[in-house]
Amino acid sequence: MNKEQVLNFLSEGNFWHEVTEHEAVYNMEELDAVDLPYPEADAKNLFVRDDKKRNYYLISVKGDKRVDLKEFKAKHETRRLSFASADDLMKVMGLIPGAVSPFGMLNDAECIVQFYIDEDFMQDPGLIGVHPNDNTATVWVKTKDLVAIIKEHGNQVHVTQI
Numbered sequence: 001m002n003k004e005q006v007l008n009f010l011s012e013g014n015f016w017h018e019v020t021e022h023e024a025v026y027n028m029e030e031l032d033a034v035d036l037p038y039p040e041a042d043a044k045n046l047f048v049r050d051d052k053k054r055n056y057y058l059i060s061v062k063g064d065k066r067v068d069l070k071e072f073k074a075k076h077e078t079r080r081l082s083f084a085s086a087d088d089l090m091k092v093m094g095l096i097p098g099a100v101s102p103f104g105m106l107n108d109a110e111c112i113v114q115f116y117i118d119e120d121f122m123q124d125p126g127l128i129g130v131h132p133n134d135n136t137a138t139v140w141v142k143t144k145d146l147v148a149i150i151k152e153h154g155n156q157v158h159v160t161q162i
Contacts, residue, residue: 001133002133006132006139007132015145015149016145019132019140020034020138025135031138036138041121042062044067046059046083047084047100047113048081049088054079055079056088056114057113058104058115060115060118061118061120069081072116072162075160093105099131102115103130105150111155114157128140147159
């Protein structure tokens with residue numbers, strides 16, 4: 001799915017959402033310059049793989065959080081983790097660097113990516129802001145809806161403290 005398809009999917013499914021259009025951003029520092037309606041709900045999304053390239057993970061945390069991959073590995077009993085390549089990102093989720101998003105899992109036909117979402121997103125107001133598979137916008141959705149969409153697609157979802 002591309003940006004238009006993601007937004008149409010949300011509208012056709014009657015999922016509450018708001019869209020903030022902005023210049024292309026490639027990291028959290030660039031996003032800081034954008035006037036966001038819900039900055040506390042903005043997500044940082046990390047696409048990582050294990051050392052054998054057998055398992056892929058998307059980790060979503062609040063934008064101001066840091067993720068220690070060694071700590072994550074120990075807590076979730078994975079193999080050693082590192083960031084996946086741009087080629088892997090395109091092959092598995094059809095995305096380019098800077099546009100990493102949970103909605104990319106809707107392009108994961110084999111459902112090989114496991115989604116780890118920080119349970120902080122489940123707290124009030126229960127919103128999350130992610131790219132709609134394009135880094136020129138942020139789409140705000142209810143966290144529970146996003147989790148349900150990804151589960152319905154067939155990817156494993158883990159709501160956990162990260």
